[in-house]
Amino acid sequence: MTTAPTPTPVVAPPVAQRRRRRGPEVLRRPLALIGLAIGLAWFVIAIAAPLIAPYDPLAQEFELFQPPSRDHLFGTDELGRDVFSRVIYGSRLSIPLALLLVALATLLGGVLGALAGYFRSWVDPVVMRCTDLVFAFPAIILAMVVTASLGPNIRNAVLAIVIVAWPAYARVVRGLVLSLGDSEFVQSSRLLGSSSRRALVRDILPNVAGPVVVLATLDLANAILLLAGLSFLGLGAQPPDPEWGSMVAVGTQYFQYWWMGTFPGLAIFSAVIAFNFLGDSLRDWLDPRGASRDRGRGAQTP
Amino acid sequence: MTLLAVEDLHVSVPTGDGRLDLVDSVSYAVGEGRVFGIAGESGSGKTVSVLALMGLLPRGASVTGEARFAGDDLIAMRPSRLRKICGREIGLVFQDPMTSFHPMLSVGRQLTEHVRYHYGTSAQDARARAVALLDEVRIPDPEAALDRYPHEFSGGMRQRIAIASALVCEPRLLIADEPTTALDVTVQAGILRLLDRLRRDRALSVILITHDLGVMSAVADDLTVFYGGRIVEDGPAPEVLQAPRHPYTRALLDALPHPELERGSVLRGIPGPAAQPGHWPTGCVFHPRCDHAIEACRTEEPPTIVDGARRFACPVDPFRR
Amino acid sequence: MIEPGRPRSRAPWPFLRFLGRRLAALVVLALGITLIAFVLTQLVPGDPALSALGPVTSADPEAVAAYHEKWGMDKPLPVQYLTYLGNLLQGDLGISQLSHQPVLDDLRQTIPATAELAFLSMALAILVGVPLGIIAAIRQNRAADHTLRVVSLAGISMPTFWLALLALYVFFFRLNWFPGGGRLDPGVLPPDQITGMYTLDAVLQGQWSVARDALHHLVLPAIVLAAFNVSLIMRYTRSAILEVVNDDYVRAARAKGLPERSVVLRHVLRAALPSIVTVLGLVFANVLTGAVLVENIFSWPGVGQYAYQASIELDLPAIMGVSLFVAIVYITVNFVVDVLYGVIDPRLRLR
Numbered sequence: 021m022t023t024a025p026t027p028t029p030v031v032a033p034p035v036a037q038r039r040r041r042r043g044p045e046v047l048r049r050p051l052a053l054i055g056l057a058i059g060l061a062w063f064v065i066a067i068a069a070p071l072i073a074p075y076d077p078l079a080q081e082f083e084l085f086q087p088p089s090r091d092h093l094f095g096t097d098e099l100g101r102d103v104f105s106r107v108i109y110g111s112r113l114s115i116p117l118a119l120l121l122v123a124l125a126t127l128l129g130g131v132l133g134a135l136a137g138y139f140r141s142w143v144d145p146v147v148m149r150c151t152d153l154v155f156a157f158p159a160i161i162l163a164m165v166v167t168a169s170l171g172p173n174i175r176n177a178v179l180a181i182v183i184v185a186w187p188a189y190a191r192v193v194r195g196l197v198l199s200l201g202d203s204e205f206v207q208s209s210r211l212l213g214s215s216s217r218r219a220l221v222r223d224i225l226p227n228v229a230g231p232v233v234v235l236a237t238l239d240l241a242n243a244i245l246l247l248a249g250l251s252f253l254g255l256g257a258q259p260p261d262p263e264w265g266s267m268v269a270v271g272t273q274y275f276q277y278w279w280m281g282t283f284p285g286l287a288i289f290s291a292v293i294a295f296n297f298l299g300d301s302l303r304d305w306l307d308p309r310g311a312s313r314d315r316g317r318g319a320q321t322p
Numbered sequence: 323m324t325l326l327a328v329e330d331l332h333v334s335v336p337t338g339d340g341r342l343d344l345v346d347s348v349s350y351a352v353g354e355g356r357v358f359g360i361a362g363e364s365g366s367g368k369t370v371s372v373l374a375l376m377g378l379l380p381r382g383a384s385v386t387g388e389a390r391f392a393g394d395d396l397i398a399m400r401p402s403r404l405r406k407i408c409g410r411e412i413g414l415v416f417q418d419p420m421t422s423f424h425p426m427l428s429v430g431r432q433l434t435e436h437v438r439y440h441y442g443t444s445a446q447d448a449r450a451r452a453v454a455l456l457d458e459v460r461i462p463d464p465e466a467a468l469d470r471y472p473h474e475f476s477g478g479m480r481q482r483i484a485i486a487s488a489l490v491c492e493p494r495l496l497i498a499d500e501p502t503t504a505l506d507v508t509v510q511a512g513i514l515r516l517l518d519r520l521r522r523d524r525a526l527s528v529i530l531i532t533h534d535l536g537v538m539s540a541v542a543d544d545l546t547v548f549y550g551g552r553i554v555e556d557g558p559a560p561e562v563l564q565a566p567r568h569p570y571t572r573a574l575l576d577a578l579p580h581p582e583l584e585r586g587s588v589l590r591g592i593p594g595p596a597a598q599p600g601h602w603p604t605g606c607v608f609h610p611r612c613d614h615a616i617e618a619c620r621t622e623e624p625p626t627i628v629d630g631a632r633r634f635a636c637p638v639d640p641f642r643r
Numbered sequence: 644m645i646e647p648g649r650p651r652s653r654a655p656w657p658f659l660r661f662l663g664r665r666l667a668a669l670v671v672l673a674l675g676i677t678l679i680a681f682v683l684t685q686l687v688p689g690d691p692a693l694s695a696l697g698p699v700t701s702a703d704p705e706a707v708a709a710y711h712e713k714w715g716m717d718k719p720l721p722v723q724y725l726t727y728l729g730n731l732l733q734g735d736l737g738i739s740q741l742s743h744q745p746v747l748d749d750l751r752q753t754i755p756a757t758a759e760l761a762f763l764s765m766a767l768a769i770l771v772g773v774p775l776g777i778i779a780a781i782r783q784n785r786a787a788d789h790t791l792r793v794v795s796l797a798g799i800s801m802p803t804f805w806l807a808l809l810a811l812y813v814f815f816f817r818l819n820w821f822p823g824g825g826r827l828d829p830g831v832l833p834p835d836q837i838t839g840m841y842t843l844d845a846v847l848q849g850q851w852s853v854a855r856d857a858l859h860h861l862v863l864p865a866i867v868l869a870a871f872n873v874s875l876i877m878r879y880t881r882s883a884i885l886e887v888v889n890d891d892y893v894r895a896a897r898a899k900g901l902p903e904r905s906v907v908l909r910h911v912l913r914a915a916l917p918s919i920v921t922v923l924g925l926v927f928a929n930v931l932t933g934a935v936l937v938e939n940i941f942s943w944p945g946v947g948q949y950a951y952q953a954s955i956e957l958d959l960p961a962i963m964g965v966s967l968f969v970a971i972v973y974i975t976v977n978f979v980v981d982v983l984y985g986v987i988d989p990r991l992r993l994r
Binding site: 376377378380405406407408409410414416418421422423424425426427428435436439440471473487491 | 889890891892894895896897898899900901902903905909910913914916987988989990
Binding site: 051153155156157160161164169172241245249253254272278285289 | 672792793799801804805807809929932950951954955957962966973
């Protein structure tokens with residue numbers, strides 16, 4: 021698990037001894053393994069939803085408010101739909117959308133951060149002041165305002181979250197590019213006549229990948245939470261879409277029928293914790309001393 | 323009278339797989355009122371061997387052997403009892419005065435907290451005692467110094483304060499781990515004079531750890547030389563420094579810039595890298611760097627040879643008179 | 644006098660400069676926010692006068708004209724923006740299109756409700772999170788640490804609104820230990836407004852039964868709101884402690900023979916404190932985030948609810964008001980954190 025080296029005051033264990041370990045890294049990190057398993061399970065469920073779900077998620081064909089039973093594992097909702105099928109189909113919204121918006125945020129933030137770090141001059145302050153502005157708001161309030169003014173639907177919710185999420189990447193990438201830009205190997209490749217663009221793409225970006233992957237994995241967790249939160253508030257997915265957050269929202273209106281909110285919430289929780297397990301282990305692995313652990317903006321979620 | 327007798331001390335720490343030996347079969351005795359010097363390069367186990375006595379090694383370190391301090395075995399005793407001896411009977415001064423003070427606590431707090439804990443002294447009395455000690459280690463305006471913070475003092479001043487802190491409980495043994503290494507040469511001399519004076523005034527025993535034999539010759543009564551987690555030579559300091567019997571001690575002395583050395587003679591460093599834990603050579607740990615090594619040195623652990631007050635671990639004994 | 648003295652201000656000027664820089668940052672940020680909000684107003688279709696004045700008043704052309712006049716709506720955009728700023732400087736945040744009340748009055752009513760919730764929840768989070776973080780750090784890589792790691796990851800993975808739902812189901816619907824929402828039981832009159840925080844106001848006025856009732860309503864949402872921050876604070880505390888636990892001065896404290904308890908609590912924790920304080924800004928942001936959702940579920944009439952309603956209805960003056968409030972909170976919290984650094988670490992006092 022956490023492999024902080026035993027703090028001995030005097031010695032670093034000899035390299036030969038340190039290398040002799042059994043099995044791939046991931047097997048010695050149970051949390052990473054669990055996270056990976058749950059995450060993959062949700063991918064499979066999302067792909068194979070029609071095969072797994074016993075009923076049509078939109079079909080209002082059952083008795084209302086049935087508690088969980090053999091026929092309806094998670095019961096039925098206020099319109100007589102099968103909650104289990106809706107939860108299964110919900111993965112088709114949350115998982116791909118989270119991936120999409122993290123990809124967009126990484127791209128946007130990464131490019132702006134790299135430009136800011138590389139060209140400095142006027143680009144840097146402009147980009148950094150923009151990130152300040154975004155950071156001045158709690159994520160959900162900004163996302164809420166943006167979604168509301170663009171019109172409440174799931175596409176705008178994704179867009180709003182991208183707007184909230186990109187600055188974290190911009191800052192991380194900018195910091196790394198700044199420190200790498202001064203490092204010897206980049207300087208020397210410049211001396212050898214590489215153009216700015218080639219230096220950026222060939223020398224700097226590969227070194228930025230590790231921290232960004234960690235951030236993105238943890239951000240997948242946040243993205244799912246934030247998206248569910250917006251939908252919960254009625255600003256994301258609209259009825260009758262089977263979206264986890266909006267299902268919990270309906271559940272709060274009928275909370276005596278506990279199954280309506282509990283199971284979709286459990287789905288959110290399991291997907292989020294999967295990416296948190298994975299991201300946390302990944303961070304430990306890339307940075308065993310934990311120097312950057314829990315630093316930066318960290319998670320901010322509904 | 324012997325104050326501290328260390329017998330067959332072994333220290334090892336766990337690593338990813340297996341254990342790493344840091345100190346191996348070390349024995350020595352510190353006489354009351356004497357300055358006992360421990361010399362050696364970094365990685366030779368000199369610091370670890372004293373930290374082990376005080377129970378200050380990280381969790382997981384294994385310490386075996388015996389260390390009788392005024393009759394009680396420090397190694398066998400319960401940690402809670404050891405803690406009561408540390409600080410109260412044994413004072414410790416660390417190598418780097420820039421890092422050994424808590425940066426956010428006032429000097430006064432750091433000079434008095436252990437007296438108050440060990441003796442239940444009142445705040446005023448502890449403060450008075452701290453003022454007296456600061457005065458003794460020549461800190462100007464000691465009263466005001468107590469209300470200041472470590473970063474407001476220079477390195478030399480801090481080391482004086484560290485010595486005052488180690489002495490405030492009136493210990494019988496002061497352990498000083500490279501107390502002058504991090505300091506300017508001019509400041510070094512002052513600290514050494516201070517240690518020497520305190521020792522005389524207080525009948526204090528001192529363990530002085532340093533890699534610098536020049537420092538040793540100035541203050542040590544007895545001297546032991548560590549190499550590769552083992553003792554290679556020990557005896558009365560003047561004799562050891564005048565006529566070393568182990569090639570390693572000789573090499574250390576040759577590597578020393580010496581004012582008495584005739585002009586034009588070349589400083590000789592010791593060839594090869596120092597042995598590091600986990601890579602102790604077989605046989606005599608010093609043989610890969612030794613000019614006098616013979617075939618047996620590669621395979622057989624050298625026996626300890628006793629000659630009067632002197633001990634050394636070199637059967638070749640190339641410097642016999 | 645052995646305790647480290649209160650921070651003596653040796654150099655007042657650097658502090659004033661620091662204060663000045665902070666205030667300048669606040670102004671720049673506030674300007675940025677007003678600009679964004681202003682741009683948003685331009686994007687939204689329709690005449691804001693009509694929605695602001697309500698159906699009855701907006702039937703009167705003179706009232707509409709007066710509104711246009713006041714907000715400079717017949718002038719070019721930059722002038723409109725300046726007019727808007729001018730009104731703002733006079734404390735006029737505009738009129739909420741939803742409540743038809745000045746936004747400032749709305750905020751005066753909702754902010755204390757959220758503040759009450761936020762303070763209790765932050766206190767809970769700190770009181771639970773810091774000790775758990777200490778335990779995880781001193782038991783590093785042992786069972787307790789591994790367990791707490793899983794618990795804390797679970798804590799930051801739990802959707803707040805779902806936790807609120809579960810809490811309501813169990814503690815209100817099933818066990819009926821706590822009320823299901825609102826600030827007071829029906830029929831209980833709120834105390835006279837002093838701070839606007841019911842619990843505090845009731846205590847100040849000696850209305851013990853009201854205070855009890857207010858607290859009773861406060862506990863469940865505060866706990867739900869604290870859950871995420873407990874995990875966050877725990878993780879920060881753990882890593883902050885691990886960063887200093889092997890420092891020389893910690894070993895020096897042990898060498899002095901101080902008991903482990905005081906080594907950890909007085910020396911290690913003290914050194915870790917600046918890093919722990921850093922997280923407070925983040926915690927505050929999380930509380931505001933969580934407030935939107937928790938207030939929604941617990942029918943808590945706070946800023947979170949207000950912001951939510953304002954967003955849904957695109958009530959721009961209200962959105963602006965909330966945004967400015969949040970930005971001020973953000974800057975204030977960061978300012979307080981910076982000042983705390985100086986209080987904690989004497990090395991920073993001179994700068």
